[in-house]
Amino acid sequence: MDEKIKATLTNLDTWKRGLFMILFSIISGVAKFIVTLVAVFQFITLLFKGETNDAMKPLGQNLSTYLYQITLFLTFKTDEMPFPFIAFPDGTPDSTADSTPDSTAYEASEEDIATTSAANARTNTPMTEVTTKDDKEIVDGN
Secondary structure, eight states: OOHHHHHHHTOHHHHHHHHHHHHHHHHHHHHHHHHHHHHHHHHHHHHHHSSOOTTTHHHHHHHHHHHHHHHHHHTTSOOOOOTTSSOOOOSSOOGGGGOOOOTTOOOOOHHHHHHHHHHHHHHTOOOOOOOOHHHHHHHHTO
């Protein structure tokens, strides 16, 4: 057997992660069931009172964020285990969880812009004006 495979198979951290993945998969199922109960309760409240229960909205949001954290852990996006290993979420997910650099990001060079402008001029296609945040700050004076 290959040494790398043998090392991976005998690594205690790998097996602990697998155990926690099973545990969080079960917890995820329970949390989804609770979200379904909250949704049904909100719908029934809407039917009989004409409005949803504002006290239940944060519960639904927090459970959704918790499910998001579990999904990030289960899909190896993060090694940070969700509640009870960190505080239970309060509100929307942090934007930092998705702040990985995009390897497919593209920044147009001056040559690309000139080529596009020339192509648009040949086909009489108007160029679309693009306003960036910096442009907006200059115009607004902020």
